[in-house]
Amino acid sequence: MKMLHYWLEFEESMGKVWDKYLNKKVHKFHEDKRVYFEDISKPLHIFHRLMGGEKAKELQITDKRYVETSRTLLEKISFLGKEFFLTWQDEESVYLPASFAYFSTKQENEMLYYWLIAMAAQIENVTNNSFIEKNQQAMYYLTKRYSGFDVFYKSASQYLMDKYEQLSFLKSLDEQSNQDLIDDYPNPLWIYPPSITLSYANNVDSGDEELTREEDKDKSEELHMKKQANQIDDKHETDGFLAFLPESLMSIFEQVNVDRCEDDSFDEDALYHAEDLDEITVGQKQANLSARIKMDLELLPDNTVTYPLGKGHFVDEWDYKRQDYLLKYARILPQVTLNVIPIELPRRLKKTVKKIQGELDLLQLDRIKNDRLPYGDELNMDSWIEYMSHQNKSMHHQNFYTTYEKKTRDMSTLLLADISLSTEGGITQELRIIDVIKDSLMVFSEALEKLEDKFAIYTFSSLQNKKVYFNIIKNFKDKYDALIRGRIESIKPQYYTRMGAAIRESAKILDKQQSANKLLLIISDGKPNDEDRYDGRYGIEDTKKALQEIKKKGITPFCITIDLDAKEYLNYLFGQNGYAIVRDGQKLPKVLTEVYINLTK
């Protein structure tokens, strides 16, 4: 037994050595000069836009692809040289290999990424028939326009041809472009056509899918690459293996659509296996709603109570069809959340807050100069001369002084956050829009506290015109502290977005402030809508009217949205300079503060 064990161990270690030897022999890679996509992904993104690539496109990591090549004996022995990481793109993304180690310098390996990005920006919709031609065209364009790429391409292609003899077909490409040749060996400098991708995703009932995803949230991990996929028809419900005889059981049952042949336990290593698979096959069976069990778990109870402040009051609403106001139509219900637990600033936000506060420190160095005062730091010669030159001095005040005081910005800002149900939606698997809004409110409050600007925070949601909930998080008099943070933390998404009414209510509050400058900052994730007719044009027109009203009152509205399709209606509502779209929701906390500083600097 011991002997056998020893023998097995010996065989395994020999296998490892052999494998390493073969790999080294076949791959010819420079492992110590390997460059990883992750390390330079941000500059690559910028470079893609700079090269004129479509701005909305993402850069992602690609999976290996099987290519039938003519292999050397060593490759055949080692089972290597069949799979390749090739660069390709579709409408959404450019897919690049996770790392490169072809060349003997890091600089060249990195340059290969830049080259491929530039190629991808030049080439669109490559197919199997057109891709040699398109790659050649792009290559000519890039080498002609950029002397840097010219130098790189010449040395890189020469080097690759020397290392991989099969690539020498590239030399003859000018004269002939033979499809068969390219199967010899894939060229790492080219952009390849997309592999077979999953077309079935669109057919899934999205509602059901959402629910499943939500429940499995903490279990899910993301596969950071695009796999080749296949699809099977597994809709037949009779395939299940029946493991018991129903006649032997005393029970009443209905037929339930459950597929017993699949193992539904969570596979801990799913991600690992997925990465290793050549192709992923996906069935069409949908999650079975009736087979789910819901139960109450013993979790910490939510002690917060939403407390209404009075019976509410009414505001007008604009009916664009009648071109008139519906007087006292929407009922505002102010409320406040009680029993919240005061909290400190969450650790995840500390870094952002610190960074922003550092920037704000610079802002505060500005001092404001006050002229023509009866007393002060310096004598103002202009005022004195003016006084001396006046014929009738009795009418002139003797205000000759200038002072420099710390800048008081004379700003009142009301932050109005949309907390409708759509904010429950996910930005990533772990992060919902509402979480980002909460983080933003906290970071923003820290920033305003630092600036000593007066501010208030309210959230709103609505159920038709009868109930427009207007939650007070912090009014202008409240001090920003742990309790306010607790209130922000306790925000929950609910109902719809009757934006016009919320704007009018906010304007009333802002109007009472004494500051010279008043700003209404609205954070939203979509169009105004409600379950009655307050949808589509009606909602937009009412919101537009409300915005016009507040502008007349001298309040400046500004909207920050996470709605990517927002441009058209936002332009109409807020004007070209009246809004900002945040494409990466997770950046909202930082962007919000930056926008504010830019707006009020």
Place this chain on the structure above:
Amino acid sequence: MSQTYYLPQSNEVELFSAAAQMNLPVLIKGPTGCGKTRFIESMGEQLGRDVYTVVCHDDLSAADLVGRHLISEKGTYWQDGPLTKAVRNGGICYIDEIIEARKDTTVVLHSLADYRRVLPIDRTGEVIEAHPDFMLVVSYNPGYQNVLKGMKPSTKQRFISLSFNYPKPEIEKEVLIKESGVNAQTAQKLVDIASEIRSLDDTDIQEAVSTRLLIYAGKLITKGFDPYQACMHSIVESLSDEEDVLEVLQKLITLHFAKSSDV
């Protein structure tokens, strides 16, 4: 004979001349370094009018525009500001970056910008009627978004508006050759670099490279600087402070002006 070199892009010269003839004030919008000031200077020469330029800032008061009392041995005397000088003697008063000035300052322009064409000066009790050759021109950069500093609609709606942008590549190339003395090939490279940087939007850089910066780069190159160094100091470093952006811009310059040791 015009001294200032300006290459028209479309019909801006005709429009400006017509506005000057009809005594209409002009508003010019456009990004930094696209040639607004150069255009006004060249128009001043073409029309034979002096140009009084005022660059606005936070602290610019109405007195800085209109004038103030000064002190001399004999007592106090009144000195006209640039605006008053232009109003009295004729000429173009060019108020640059008007958005930077305080709102109360720009209100003095209202009576000059409409049919009245008068400038009341409270401190001297004068009401000056504008010289027939007086012309008011203001400019601003709409790229800087600041709600508290926006131009008052009542001010904006008194002007004929002209929108400027970076010159078309062929024009920009010609300007570069003429202004900096670089050869056509280098000029083309600089224009290519500019057009690529301009394809980035404001999420990456606040404002794209101006023709002015390209001219600086061209001048350094003619002076004998290595093109890569010239572009790094005049273009790349001036555009951003962010490391990732700098890295990419640097890469772009290397790609255009490569030596075999660079890649």
